[in-house]
Amino acid sequence: MSKPKILVTRRWPESCESRLRESFDVVFNTDDHPMSRDELKAALRDYDAVLPTVTDTLDADVLGVEPLRCKILGNFGVGFNHIDIEAARRRGITVTNTPDVLTDCTADIAMLLMLEVARRGGEGEREVRSGRWAGWRPTHMLGTKVTGKTLGLVGFGRIARAMAKKAHFGFDMPVIFYDPFPPPQDLIDALGAEQCGTLEEVLERADFVALHCPGSKENRHLINTERLARMKPHAYLINTARGDVVDSEALIDALRNRRIRGAGLDVYEGEPRLNPGFLEFDNVVLFPHLGSATEETRVAMGMRVIDNIAAFFEGRPPRDKVA
Numbered sequence: 001m002s003k004p005k006i007l008v009t010r011r012w013p014e015s016c017e018s019r020l021r022e023s024f025d026v027v028f029n030t031d032d033h034p035m036s037r038d039e040l041k042a043a044l045r046d047y048d049a050v051l052p053t054v055t056d057t058l059d060a061d062v063l064g065v066e067p068l069r070c071k072i073l074g075n076f077g078v079g080f081n082h083i084d085i086e087a088a089r090r091r092g093i094t095v096t097n098t099p100d101v102l103t104d105c106t107a108d109i110a111m112l113l114m115l116e117v118a119r120r121g122g123e124g125e126r127e128v129r130s131g132r133w134a135g136w137r138p139t140h141m142l143g144t145k146v147t148g149k150t151l152g153l154v155g156f157g158r159i160a161r162a163m164a165k166k167a168h169f170g171f172d173m174p175v176i177f178y179d180p181f182p183p184p185q186d187l188i189d190a191l192g193a194e195q196c197g198t199l200e201e202v203l204e205r206a207d208f209v210a211l212h213c214p215g216s217k218e219n220r221h222l223i224n225t226e227r228l229a230r231m232k233p234h235a236y237l238i239n240t241a242r243g244d245v246v247d248s249e250a251l252i253d254a255l256r257n258r259r260i261r262g263a264g265l266d267v268y269e270g271e272p273r274l275n276p277g278f279l280e281f282d283n284v285v286l287f288p289h290l291g292s293a294t295e296e297t298r299v300a301m302g303m304r305v306i307d308n309i310a311a312f313f314e315g316r317p318p319r320d321k322v323a
């Protein structure tokens with residue numbers, strides 16, 4: 001029997017590409033460009049499996065292509081808001097993702113953003129590199145202490161829980177959270193976390209608000225002008241989830257009017273484009289979607305995609321089926 005024909009939309013770590021070559025008739029996007037809608041449509045017409053990432057928009061129009069050859073989308077990433085899951089179901093396309101393997105690294109980036117913005121690490125580095133540093137003095141670049149402050153989590157899935165563990169046990173932080181679908185109470189207790197009845201309560205009580213909810217139609221602009229106004233004026237907002245969970249204009253307005261103290265962002269609405277408003281603030285830390293960006297994690301993600309599609313083509317249920 002001939003090997004399934006696979007298209008990988010972006011370059012992967014070498015060890016993962018080698019494993020793909022062994023098992024499949026695979027084509028890579030050699031120059032690693034973000035694929036256009038037409039290229040994605042052609043891929044769905046010509047390949048048995050397409051392995052996309054967050055940079056590929058697979059909406060109902062793209063998934064509506066005729067004739068359709070693709071039977072499985074093995075997404076390289078845990079978030080799948082760039083794929084219209086209902087449309088995939090209608091077309092009979094299986095969709096898988098890569099949970100678990102990126103949990104800790106993404107929580108690390110949330111911790112790093114929190115520490116960097118509170119302790120003014122980015123500003124400090126810019127000062128040193130530009131030669132403007134005039135030496136130690138008691139009032140120089142004073143930030144906010146992190147240890148002991150309250151961390152408020154919006155969403156309490158795997159990544160939020162990993163952040164809760166690091167913050168609570170490593171930094172003595174009381175952790176509060178809101179999640180409409182909370183995990184069992186023993187899991188909450190083991191992390192020393194407190195469940196809040198509303199998102200507003202988290203926003204009102206936290207010194208650091210970290211977003212860990214999925215990107216979705218429902219969560220688009222979940223953090224808007226009204227909700228930003230609920231935050232304490234000395235609180236910080238951390239986003240490693242999806243850019244459009246935050247209304248960026250509302251956030252820029254809140255920062256401009258000092259209604260919150262600062263923000264640490266890893267994801268953006270319409271990324272890699274950035275609302276230029278963010279560039280005016282020293283109290284905003286901007287990372288280029290680094291959540292899962294470690295060698296170990298990206299290899300683990302690739303291997304997890306391969307496990308999923310291998311299972312599918314061998315007639316076994318893929319471990320991480322989301323549709």
Ligand code: DGY
Nearest residue numbers: 054076077078079291
């Ligand atoms: C994820 O895994 O969801 C990352 O944000 C990249 O898509």
